[in-house]
Amino acid sequence: MKKLLCLTTGLVLMAGTAYAEDVWTGGDGLPTSPLACDGSPATLTASPYNGATVQNAPDLKGKQISIVDVPKLIGIGYFTATAKGVADAAKDLGNVDAKTDGPTKANIDDQITLIDNYVTSGVNGIVFAANDPEAIAPVLKKALSKGIHVVGYDSDSTPDAREWFVNQASFNGVAKALIDNIASQIGEDGAFAIVTSTFTTPVQARWISEMSAYTAKCHPKMKWLETVEAQEDNILSFNQANTLMNKYGDELKGIIGMTTVATPAASEAVKQANMCGKIAVTGLALPNAMKPYINGGCINGVVLWNPSDLGYAATEVLRAAVDGTLKPGDTSVKAGKLGDLKIVDGSVVLLGDPVTFTKENINNFDF
Amino acid sequence: MSHSPSQALRPMSSSALLKFIRAYGQETAVLLSLLVIVVVVSLINPNYLGPANINNMVAGNAYIAVAAIGMTMIILLGHIDVAIGALIGVLASIAGTLAVSGYPVWVCWLVPVLVGVFIEAVVGVLVAYARIPAIVVTLGVVSILKGGLITVTQGVWISNLPPEFLIAQFRLFGIPSPVYFMILLTIAAGVWMRYAPFGRAIYAVGGNVEAARTVGIRPERLTVGVFALHGMFAGIAAVLFGTQLQVIQSTVPNNLELTIITASVIGGVSIIGGRGTVYGSTLAAIFFSAVSSALVFLNISAYWLRAVLGVLILATVLADAMRRRQIH
Numbered sequence: 001m002k003k004l005l006c007l008t009t010g011l012v013l014m015a016g017t018a019y020a021e022d023v024w025t026g027g028d029g030l031p032t033s034p035l036a037c038d039g040s041p042a043t044l045t046a047s048p049y050n051g052a053t054v055q056n057a058p059d060l061k062g063k064q065i066s067i068v069d070v071p072k073l074i075g076i077g078y079f080t081a082t083a084k085g086v087a088d089a090a091k092d093l094g095n096v097d098a099k100t101d102g103p104t105k106a107n108i109d110d111q112i113t114l115i116d117n118y119v120t121s122g123v124n125g126i127v128f129a130a131n132d133p134e135a136i137a138p139v140l141k142k143a144l145s146k147g148i149h150v151v152g153y154d155s156d157s158t159p160d161a162r163e164w165f166v167n168q169a170s171f172n173g174v175a176k177a178l179i180d181n182i183a184s185q186i187g188e189d190g191a192f193a194i195v196t197s198t199f200t201t202p203v204q205a206r207w208i209s210e211m212s213a214y215t216a217k218c219h220p221k222m223k224w225l226e227t228v229e230a231q232e233d234n235i236l237s238f239n240q241a242n243t244l245m246n247k248y249g250d251e252l253k254g255i256i257g258m259t260t261v262a263t264p265a266a267s268e269a270v271k272q273a274n275m276c277g278k279i280a281v282t283g284l285a286l287p288n289a290m291k292p293y294i295n296g297g298c299i300n301g302v303v304l305w306n307p308s309d310l311g312y313a314a315t316e317v318l319r320a321a322v323d324g325t326l327k328p329g330d331t332s333v334k335a336g337k338l339g340d341l342k343i344v345d346g347s348v349v350l351l352g353d354p355v356t357f358t359k360e361n362i363n364n365f366d367f
Numbered sequence: 368m369s370h371s372p373s374q375a376l377r378p379m380s381s382s383a384l385l386k387f388i389r390a391y392g393q394e395t396a397v398l399l400s401l402l403v404i405v406v407v408v409s410l411i412n413p414n415y416l417g418p419a420n421i422n423n424m425v426a427g428n429a430y431i432a433v434a435a436i437g438m439t440m441i442i443l444l445g446h447i448d449v450a451i452g453a454l455i456g457v458l459a460s461i462a463g464t465l466a467v468s469g470y471p472v473w474v475c476w477l478v479p480v481l482v483g484v485f486i487e488a489v490v491g492v493l494v495a496y497a498r499i500p501a502i503v504v505t506l507g508v509v510s511i512l513k514g515g516l517i518t519v520t521q522g523v524w525i526s527n528l529p530p531e532f533l534i535a536q537f538r539l540f541g542i543p544s545p546v547y548f549m550i551l552l553t554i555a556a557g558v559w560m561r562y563a564p565f566g567r568a569i570y571a572v573g574g575n576v577e578a579a580r581t582v583g584i585r586p587e588r589l590t591v592g593v594f595a596l597h598g599m600f601a602g603i604a605a606v607l608f609g610t611q612l613q614v615i616q617s618t619v620p621n622n623l624e625l626t627i628i629t630a631s632v633i634g635g636v637s638i639i640g641g642r643g644t645v646y647g648s649t650l651a652a653i654f655f656s657a658v659s660s661a662l663v664f665l666n667i668s669a670y671w672l673r674a675v676l677g678v679l680i681l682a683t684v685l686a687d688a689m690r691r692r693q694i695h
């Protein structure tokens with residue numbers, strides 16, 4: 001028992017002395033490319049095409065084609081929205097038969113079996129959101145070898161297993177949207193903190209690095225207090241947000257949630273502490289989880305992309321690839337009502353700026 | 368039963384103090400560790416002891432403390448339940464589904480408790496009468512519950528919960544309701560286990576099944592009853608868990624069952640049964656949230672929480688092993 005006590009004391013003391021160092025943002029330390037403060041488009045450096053090539057594809061230019069959309073799973077609001085985008089694009093194009101079919105849980109084995117069945121039964125194109133970038137590659141390569149066009153969205157495969165990938169949002173675009181959003185609410189000299197999943201989650205660490213760089217470039221007086229981890233655990237996120245408020249008191253003006261779990265949990269913490277209007281919360285979040293806070297006026301806005309547009313863009317890109325109007329080396333692609341979309345990193349089509357969900361538009365989204 | 372807690376009730380002389388520490392040694396250790404953390408961290412940053420932070424620390428893990436009451440009883444009997452995390456997730460989803468379907472709130476609160484009792488009673492029957500080890504039964508139950516939860520909810524979060532359903536957000540005298548649940552249930556369970564025949568029988572069976580049988584206790588029945596009771600605490604914990612925020616996710620926190628088991632073990636329950644109290648497990652649950660909060664106040668990665676807890680588990684189990692060696 002005494003040992004236990006000594007141990008605890010020791011750990012606390014050690015922690016107190018050894019870790020009172022600089023603010024650790026939680027970024028990944030890789031090079032960053034913050035966007036311009038005024039929103040002028042980034043200069044894109046062209047890189048050679050690194051996608052795959054479809055083999056022995058029949059010439060279907062302008063002809064009726066049948067495609068299948070295979071999301072990570074079906075039955076959740078997010079992928080119901082992407083499926084709607086796929087159907088809308090098919091309707092706008094007029095010469096595409098599209099159907100959506102996916103596993104009932106986000107399971108890579110089920111997804112592979114499903115795609116394999118469609119390859120065997122014969123379709124002209126596949127759009128997919130991969131449950132695993134490596135594991136899905138062989139079945140996609142099989143499709144390509146049989147003349148089937150393949151385009152990814154949301155979650156990529158390895159580049160050599162598909163022709164194009166539609167990326168929902170660039171890392172620096174998300175970073176700019178989040179930091180500009182919080183800056184507009186707490187002012188240029190406000191202090192904010194971050195609730196993330198873990199410091200080792202690649203996507204969050206990348207966003208945070210870009211946010212840190214963008215803050216330094218465009219909002220240099222804002223104070224980044226701290227980044228705390230909360231896994232993808234909503235109660236822990238709630239507790240961590242509370243602890244941040246208690247630790248910093250009046251100094252803390254804003255909280256940014258880096259996961260769709262952390263953002264509503266932080267909003268709830270602010271609401272239950274009666275700090276609506278005093279502490280701003282923004283972050284990445286699904287609209288349905290945020291409706292109580294945004295419609296209730298406690299939270300101004302959160303950031304994500306529009307999943308319907310994502311499915312729409314993937315379908316347009318697939319059609320363009322079939323028609324031959326999108327070729328390796330191109331720097332943009334026409335995507336119907338979405339206009340021209342940029343191509344970066346060889347074979348990645350950018351959907352565009354993230355969407356900010358506010359009181360004005362949040363009720364138009366259901367996912 | 369040479370270390371029965373009854374020794375603690377005698378007047379305090381120096382030898383009585385010694386006996387108290389022997390009887391409630393681990394509980395005392397957790398309490399003192401908690402005090403050490405509170406003192407040290409509040410010296411570094413006085414905001415740590417602000418009323419809001421105290422509320423958060425005590426309330427933040429209340430659902431874990433409530434679930435750990437039942438887990439403590441299970442471990443006292445020499446069993447384990449690794450399905451508790453998944454069960455809490457399922458019961459919270461049941462409560463939330465009923466709430467958004469417009470059922471009266473008392474139905475939404477009661478049904479998950481009854482379902483919890485039923486499921487754990489079935490587990491108890493399999494453990495007691497079919498004589499399947501509890502870890503095997505509950506591992507099977509985990510798969511059923513987790514798979515079933517994702518299939519039924521399709522991964523969709525339950526939102527738009529009616530405000531009157533959110534019992535964990537109720538406050539009385541500024542103190543969140545989970546704190547009252549935690550304290551009242553802990554004391555009730557502690558007293559019941561000490562004075563009620565059924566409660567005392569848990570220690571008897573956990574200490575020595577055959578001896579308990581010779582004095583007229585029926586261990587099989589007791590086991591089913593204790594599992595059912597454990598299911599009730601799981602149901603209450605699930606309602607507190609599900610009503611703390613305004614959405615119920617179709618997943619539960621990673622390793623929730625481990626956190627609950629850890630609370631029981633660090634609170635002093637011997638992992639092979641027979642000794643320990645629910646006071647210890649509740650103190651341990653508060654201790655966890657105090658450590659978790661302290662890590663933010665001291666700018667330390669939350670990964671240290673796992674490391675600290677791991678060290679504490681080892682120290683506790685070691686201390687328990689040493690105590691046992693002294694007895695035999």
